[in-house]
Amino acid sequence: MNDGVASDRAGHEGSTNEPRGGEDLVRGPDGAPGHVVGEVADGSAGRPDRRVRPTVLVVDDEAEILTALTDLLEEQFEVVATTRPEDALQRLAEGLRPAVILSDQRMPGLTGDVFLERARAHSDAEALLLTGYAELDAVVGALNRGRIAGYSAKPWEPAALLAMVGSARDRYDLRRALETERALMRGLLENLPEQLSFKDGQGRFLRLNAAKAAALGATVAACLDRREEEFLSPAEAERLAEAERAVLAGGAQSGLTQSPAGPGGAPRWLQVTRASLGGGLLVTVERDVTEAHRMEARLRQADKMQALGTMAGGVAHDFNNLLTAILGSLQLAGKRVGDEPGLLRLMRNATMAAERGSALTRRLLSFSRQNDLAPRTVSVNRLILGMGDLLARTLGAPAGGTLELRRALAADPGTARVDPDQLELALINLCINARDAMSAGGTITLSTANAAVRADEIPDLAAGDYVRIAVEDTGSGMAPEVLARVLEPFFTTKEVGKGTGLGLPMVYGLVRQSGGGLTIDSAPGEGTRISLYLPAGEAEPEHESPEEGDTARARIPARILVVDDDSTVREVTAGFLADLGHETVEAADGATALRLLETDPGLRLMVADFAMPRMNGAELSARARAIRPGLPILLVTGYAELATLASDIPVLHKPYRQSELAEKVAALLG
Structure with a gap:
């Protein structure tokens, strides 16, 4: 169109239509100018890099006008210019993303308002129109159809046109920023x-x-x-x-x-x-944060359990020393009383009371997981059948009712890897709890079965093969608030003096320490079922020989060193050994024991306490072997962490009977 020429045209007189400033002039088939395309910022398919400069798409059918507009805009923008609106639409469809589109109105084939309307299908750029003064009607139509943001008449005033394009660019950036914020907010709300x-x-x-x-x-x-x-x-x-x-x-x-x-x-x-x-x-x-809150509560409970376990271990150590002295003294005294029924009855009562104290100590150590288990392959059916008399004597019958003990043992439940003594103690505790929950009488059922546990089927229990032992009663059951706390140490619903609150925590400590798990199913009025899951053993255990009733005297008496800082325990141990026919030498601490080993070559065995002040049993054993390399050593302990002990040193746990001590000593003396 020839009705308007840029007012800064004079500034470009003498210029040609040859390519300049990185522009590429393309001519049509007839040799006429085709379109002029300015260099794209990122050099790829016309897509601008907004980190450099915004892109302006300029469309005018006259190459001279394009040259003038390019000269005006190229200092602030990346200019993509073309004389053909059809080519501009193609570029937009291929991915060109300008911030502003500046188009002439009167162009052959496709007017500016129609071009800008079609451009909306591919671009959200701000649209500006160039037109002559006589085309205001076309401008109004373009504003309605193409959503034109502004227009400028020809000839234009350079500063005003540059300001109009800059304002359009700012609106485009602001709109895009708002759209981004809306998208982020929408994504945030939705996701x-x-x-x-x-x-x-x-x-x-x-x-x-x-x-x-x-x-x-x-x-x-x-x-x-x-x-x-x-x-x-x-x-x-x-x-x-x-x-x-x-x-x-x-x-x-x-x-x-x-x-x-x-x-x-x-x-x-x-x-x-x-x-x-x-x-x-x-x-x-x-x-x-429910799960995090629960984990925090579990952590607090674990801290409390650890503190209580430490306290329990310390109490158990001192208590086991007392029980060793009491039970040992009663056992030695029982051999000297003679045939006095009244006195023997009193001594049996004292022994039973001390043994109940020993059972309580084992509960404390099981709860704190600080006792040393002796796991082995155990036939759970044989163990339960062998507990018949023990359970009958222990449980008795509830006041005002009858108690029935049933067994529902699987034909072949396999074997479990567990400490049999601790398992017996755990089952006795569970049966006592079941009896106490049935004040008017009822039925206790002991059952066994094989169990293949899947992953995440039982909390804190790995997938694998287990043997399940269940103790089920027909008692009153437990309310949810009680069920949630039954594994807490010292929590009990029994009257004061009738429960320690250590029964279930001891059972839980045993199964966890054995690599198993525990589940509790209970509801008010529907009874309780407690299931123990123990790792399956590998082979049928050998039958154990029955215990000997009396302790035989040593076949080969020996001179034995007894080391213990507790004088009563030391005296009982020495008494046990003397009663077996051995000769004993006593020491109250490790330093004295070492001096005796240096000066008394006749000592053939050392029996020493583990937990002693200044020098514990592990340190004493190491130094004693440096003096006497071949000396047999037996350590006794009520509670100790034995990780520092040499693997070839046997251990005897307090309180122990004379027969247990005799067996260990005989084995060490060969």
């Missing part, structure tokens, strides 16, 4: 797992995500423009209103709150953060 909501000054929802709506039991659409209090109970609504008023008055707040119980009845814990955005606007983010 954030936390509950997110925005409210106005009256507490009505302006925006919220699906997680928040779901927590209120509604949809997003149903919540908009409504107050959250409408979905809550009056008490919860009042607490919410008070919290939001405090935030609007004093700034951001964050804290842990408990939400109403869900469908499963378990409460949920939320970390709630509220902040004022000004103008009465409020944003709230609620993150479900």
